[in-house]
Amino acid sequence: MTSKKETTGANAVIQSLLAEGTDLVFGYPGGAIMPIYDALYDVEDRLTHILARHEQGAIHAAQGYARATGNVGVCFATSGPGATNLITGIADAQIDSTPLVCITGQVGSKLLGTDAFQETDVIGISMPVTKWNFQVTKASEIPSAIAKAFYLARSGKPGPVLIDITKDAQFEKFEFHYKPFEGMRSYIPTPTCEANYLNEAASLINKAKKPFILFGQGVLLSGAQMAFKTFIEKTGIPSAWTIMGLSSLDSDHYLNVGMLGMHGNYAPNKLTNECDLLIAIGMRFDDRVTGNLDSYAKQAKVIHIEIDPAEIDKNVKADVPLLGDAREILEALIPIVDKRSHDNWLSEFRKLEQEEIAQVIQGELHPTGDILTMGEVIHQINELSDQKNIFVTDVGQHQMITCRYAKFKATNSSITSGGLGTMGFCLPAAIGAKMGREDAQVIAVIGDGGFQMTIQELGTIFQYKTAVKIVVLNNDFLGMVRQWQELFFDKRYASTTMVNPDFQTIVRGYGIKAKMVDQRCDLKLAVQEMLEYKSSYFLEVKVGKENNVFPMVATGASVAEIRLS
């Protein structure tokens, strides 16, 4: 598709976005990006702009949108503080492989480097946390820069890119001509897997007595859900997920053995050190997953399916590296692996699961004391919904509890800040997710700490009538840090106590229906009301102040040393 006409750089930005299929942009205007906003004014019927209440809110919303839809998230910010406020979201998107195109305004090109008003070297600042970035100083560079930005954001291992556009380039007129980017020699998005490695992997899989699969977000990003399910059902291999891989496979699938890592399930952590073959699919052996690497799965052969060559052997040495797109590799493996089952091996997982149920899960989901638990709130949502909700979580205890206990029957349904652990991510990300997936029940589960980090985005919900459901699990503590202080710092609760305002009053001020629950007998009805409510709804649950999340692999410990209490 090509088109030619004389236009301004600012209009070229808008036309290029439309050409890439963008219909939703999150952002915040300011001096250096005003020409672009002016051009946006003419196409508001085709390109909706969501005015966040802070640039961090805008970018997390773009992330939530991208994660829920699979599309590239787009956000705008002005120069200087506008641009620097994007950085946390960019870093989050980089480490969690979220496709984003960020467009920042910049001071006029003649002022570059002069410490002009609202000038920041955003190219320099964003370099370590972007997949690619580029400064535009001439209008004619805009179409190719945006085409390249979208190509790089969505191809290969997705990630955030940033284009910084000087104000004079936005005003400048030129002959607009758009054509999609066609690739570059220095960037091979998807490496080719060597055929002999595929055969080697199949032979290891066919011979293994105790094979074990770890799956991550690569399954979602490559759209491998179906192939993955076929693959595990044919090979009969127990499979555990990283939190980024959550919702790739139905929670109740017979081969789903749970969550990996620090607060993951007992069996998959423990048995990591007993399997004879570890098959990692679209995951990168993050330290929160592996615990101490010196005692991690040393007994096992490792097959690593991964699109990014830099991840091979980075943390765990791969005996057989399968480079490429997870879906393509799984589809190539399916015909060459044997149909098998591993009933005895699988029952080892189920046996350990019983221990975890008895010691941890039962008490969390069906507590008998007066104190409400985070787990029972999530359990109620499971019970009262069709389990096709999109859960968006923040960072901390509530995040671990939600990931552990929320049930998923639909894919691409868990959105959380995994790699960066960004508190404040949830509320804006949930807004973006809901805007991208209006059909879905989007439930934001947040702690009282993280809620207040981006609480201003209630204004965005108010303005756009975003029907997002907000569950604040309030323990009047920064719970996860408090838990660590209890376990590892002699209960010295330094700066983790939160004296919270009346959230009900605040939320009602934004026109959001609000309810607070502090007794078990009211919980079910409140959850029911929230799920059925057509507009945005705020449910605050006062949970136990000093409850802990278990199991837990302490820092520096081996996954096999996972503790249940």
Added chain:
Amino acid sequence: MEKKRFTISVFTEDVVGILNRVTIIFTRRKINIESIAASESEVQGIHRYTIVIREDETKIIKVVKQLEKQVAVVKAVYHGENDIVFQEIALYKISTEALVSGGQAEKIVRAHHARVLTVEKEFTVLEKTGQKEETQQLFEELEPYGILEFVRSGRVAITKPMRTLASIVEELEAINKSH
């Protein structure tokens, strides 16, 4: 693991900012760069950085992959000291009078195969190419005569394996077309 000296050759597209992206990868792991030399390679439009560092090899392997992950990096390779032929260039500015009056100047210049680049009334500039030990040796011998100014380039290195850059670029272009 033992730290050794390695030479990394990074081939990049000729774009603004890529040097920064390359050095950030070292900074992140707190690896000090001993020397760096950058210029256009034999393939037009592709720049070559020669970077010398001391590190353990397992870390270098990871760094090289992260370098290659950069969108504008065409290729990155690392080599031990035996896999490359390398040189540095050093320039020495010394007082012409001191050099002449000492009587030993000619001897030193000849012994080191140094070149005289210019002789001015006040100063003389000598050039010596060689490995660091050699340029350093000359530095030390000239020191008694008073070195007014001294500069040494980063290492430049040619690799011993026979793969040409042009053939690598050709292969990448073919892969890119097939996508």
